[in-house]
Amino acid sequence: MHAHTSMPLAPHALPASSNDATASEPLYRQLAAHYRRAIRNGVLRPGERMPSMRAFMQRHGVSLATATESYRVLEREALIEAQPRAGYFVRASQNAALPAASEPDLATMPRAAQFVGIHSVISTIVSQYQRYPDAFNLGGATASPDLYPTDALQKAALRALRRRPTLLTTAGPDQGDPALRAIIARRALDAGIQVGADDIIMTHGGIEAVNLALRAVTQPGDTVAVESPCFFGLLQALESLGLRALEIPASPSTGLAIEALDFALQTHPDIKAVVAVPNLQNPLGSVMPDAHKARLVELCARAGIALIEDDPYRELVDSAQPLRSLKAWDSDGTVIHCTSFNKTLAPGMRIGWINGGRWHPRIGMLKFAQSRHNEQLSQVVLAEFLQTNAYERHLRRLRDRLRMQRERMAAALGASFPEGTRFTPPAGGIFFWIELPREVSSADFFDAALKEGIRVMPGTVFSNAGRFDHFIRLSCPSTDLDLADDALRRLGRLATAMTARASAYASAADKHTPRSHCETP
Amino acid sequence: MHAHTSMPLAPHALPASSNDATASEPLYRQLAAHYRRAIRNGVLRPGERMPSMRAFMQRHGVSLATATESYRVLEREALIEAQPRAGYFVRASQNAALPAASEPDLATMPRAAQFVGIHSVISTIVSQYQRYPDAFNLGGATASPDLYPTDALQKAALRALRRRPTLLTTAGPDQGDPALRAIIARRALDAGIQVGADDIIMTHGGIEAVNLALRAVTQPGDTVAVESPCFFGLLQALESLGLRALEIPASPSTGLAIEALDFALQTHPDIKAVVAVPNLQNPLGSVMPDAHKARLVELCARAGIALIEDDPYRELVDSAQPLRSLKAWDSDGTVIHCTSFNKTLAPGMRIGWINGGRWHPRIGMLKFAQSRHNEQLSQVVLAEFLQTNAYERHLRRLRDRLRMQRERMAAALGASFPEGTRFTPPAGGIFFWIELPREVSSADFFDAALKEGIRVMPGTVFSNAGRFDHFIRLSCPSTDLDLADDALRRLGRLATAMTARASAYASAADKHTPRSHCETP
Secondary structure, three states: OOOOOOOOOOHHHOOOOOOOOOOOOOHHHHHHHHHHHHHHOOOOOOOOEOOOHHHHHHHHOOOHHHHHHHHHHHHHOOOEEEEOOOEEEEOOOOOOOOOOOOOOOOOOOOOOEOOOOHHHHHHHHHHHHHHOOOOEEOOOOOOOHHHOOHHHHHHHHHHHHHHOHHHHOOOOOOOOOHHHHHHHHHHHHHHOOOOOHHHOEEEEHHHHHHHHHHHHHOOOOOEEEEEEOOOHHHHHHHHHOOOEEEEEEEEOOOEEOHHHHHHHHHHOOOEEEEEEOOEOOOOOOOEOOHHHHHHHHHHHHHHOOEEEEEOOOHHHEOOOOOOOOHHHHOOOOOEEEEEEOOOOOOOOOOEEEEEOHHHHHHHHHHHHHHHOOOOHHHHHHHHHHHHOOHHHHHHHHHHHHHHHHHHHHHHHHHHHOOOOOEEOOOOEOOEEEEEOOOOOOHHHHHHHHHHOOEEOEEHHHHOOOOOOOOEEEEEOOOOOHHHHHHHHHHHHHHHHHHHHHHHHHHHHHHHHHHHOOOOOO | OOOOOOOOOOHHHOOOOOOOOOOOOOHHHHHHHHHHHHHHOOOOOOOOEOOOHHHHHHHHOOOHHHHHHHHHHHHHOOOEEEEOOOEEEEOOOOOOOOOOOOOOOOOOOOOOEOOOOHHHHHHHHHHHHHHOOOOEEOOOOOOOHHHOOHHHHHHHHHHHHHHOHHHOOOOOOOOOOHHHHHHHHHHHHHHOOOOOHHHOEEEEHHHHHHHHHHHHHOOOOOEEEEEEOOOHHHHHHHHHOOOEEEEEEEEOOOEEOHHHHHHHHHHOOOEEEEEEOOEOOOOOOOEOOHHHHHHHHHHHHHHOOEEEEEOOOHHHEOOOOOOOOHHHHOOOOOEEEEEEOOOOOOOOOOEEEEEOHHHHHHHHHHHHHHHOOOOHHHHHHHHHHHHOOHHHHHHHHHHHHHHHHHHHHHHHHHHHOOOOOEEOOOOEOOEEEEEOOOOOOHHHHHHHHHHOOEEOEEHHHHOOOOOOOOEEEEEOOOOOHHHHHHHHHHHHHHHHHHHHHHHHHHHHHHHHHHHOOOOOO
């Protein structure tokens, strides 16, 4: 019995003397050819992990040099790629890659608007979802539940309860558990953030943090600059606080368009704050380059307004170097840093935190007045989890799994979606922001997909200015990737049919109009 | 060995042939005399439970008729009193009872005011507290931690985690756990409230519920009528939302003065909402009579404004009949009902709930936009706890213990505090609202008490109009009642000394002023 049943190819399927190469070829080429065929046949799929060097050597009875050379051949052919500290992975087929999404038009800037009714739009979507409870979920905002460390957190919670039986019956400190805040302060160094435990207030998820930040720096009626597209939860928060959103274009690859913001700040003196998601923006998946981050902080500092940074996805990036938060460039308290563990660790634990920059005391007051301290239990569980290397281990695994899912999804998209579809692969995270052919309305697509048993998120909810009607956001699905492939194939067929129908209709109309031999009665 | 070491008097100390009565006296009189002496000597203290009928019969070898007669004698002498379903308890000494607190002056109504700085006042108090971390706490807002069912909740949490391991890693429903909401809806019938599970939204404690209610029905700058005194958390919420508080006098025995509110509604057309704590008001401990409750709901309905009911103490009342909430009289959605399990069950679980009356959908929107759903784990624990009779058992025990504490405190207050102190014993709950002699400033008293190692809450924080400077709020302390007695004795000495000093000063000034033989240089 071979213990590693999850290995992509069992040893007996891969004799070293593979018959697709002459025996005169060097061994490393024979092995490369074997894996090349496995990849092209779909036996090894995009995103799957290749055997480790050690496993490769053992399996084929070859030296490290031979193993390394084999992988170099495949790497040069763009069939596999190395991921730092994680090994080699099968790449998505380059043939099937979609063209990059179009860059935003910086010349047209919508007027500041208060989206009256975003909540009813979202409510409608939610109630539609509820009509199809068994639909395959590509519309969510967290990774699949099985990607989160359920067992480890459960054990940590059991330990915490046994060790501190009074957690449920004793009120906690206003700012949150001190031990947790100390650990978070240490970890924040990774993001380039220098804060002490006392500069941190624990919040009910990242969304409470963003709400507190907005309340601290605005009054109802004020204007807030946001990215366009931006996640609808922010538009809901703005609407519920009576604030107006001014949408600043954002690029699918580099996020918020700095020059557009600069222009907006000069022409809209009533902007009181900017809200930005610098790392793996929702829905774009974009990451702002460091130079943009520095410039954004500088612009806000010069304008004397708050820069509210919402940064819950930072640790989901595919990169050897950790990304830095906007707060890393903050020298005068301009940046209010908000984040959570909701996306990276546990969607069931409502734990976020905030550093309020120069508004920190006011935010502390608002938090206390609004909801008092967070529950102690989950904070203690989180502190225990962060203290060991369990969180880092989990993150590495989560990033690997998400990358594999994204590769598979990208391949399926490329294979199934019609011409005219555009898409910039995100630098990590959970979301795919897909530009459908102009003919396809995302509202129609949403309805049709749901009838097919698939949840997607229509582009219209990511703007308060009626933009993005031919966009959809898909999120990484459950780990059953075959089901996901199937769902994406069906979505692709749907988009293709809708595009063809629209073209046929347009063409019929074209033919029809000039002749006009058939009046409407 | 006698198993019941906590029995107030061991059998051997209480021979039936007690020598303080002639043998010719009936047995029930001999036994009554024995207990009378034990109470007068302080062997049995105010608030302590008398032996049960069964224990009494066994201990003294007497019939039920004799036991009953003995207790009737003591009851007629006002030495003990019966509590429904709980047995007999030693009453506080009537000699030492303080005069009732003065009723509010309904003729003078402060102007609506926005308390700018309530948070800094509270912050100062908190940082003062932190300078004396070991101080005896009579300033808190929950019962002593050992009065909450730590073990049972811990066990329920362990069970919940084992049964539903994904609680921490799966997001919950927006309104809160459906099973919990169904149980709460059933339990609400006790308060006279008819709601379904879907009419309930779980919140982060009662304070989030009150904040959501205020946000739903007001805009910054609006006026809200509140009780005077009212708990400072409400003043903080009002201030943080930019609202103005109009203080309506409240009686120490019957709460909000309905006629004063009626007058205010007629003269202040800008009042957008009324916030009231109908049952065991904080700090008064008052309970509104049912007729007042009905009239209050009617007044608000007629004025077309929201009545925000904050009702977290209802279940702590000493009464055989459960108290009804204001919501019980609501026929048109005027009442927004807010409550929590923070005071009755578990100060560490931030669980409250709200029914928003006719503003319910808007409150649902605000809750989602502000903080999403509550954490699942504590909701499941609570549901499990409420499903059995564990909660009822706990409440009975909590009420007994609190009553005993209050009796002891009332006795110690009566024995130690100076003439001029007034106090209306509350109908249940945690708080004592004490009117000190006019000469004593509560700010000075707060400082002096803290230096004595005792935390009290000064009256000034219960008003935004500078009232109640000679009031303090004390809360039921830890269950070490001897320590509490000692603390109250020291507070009494302090108040006596401050009163005497002020009198001496006034008298010296009196002597001094008319002569004016000593000019200031």
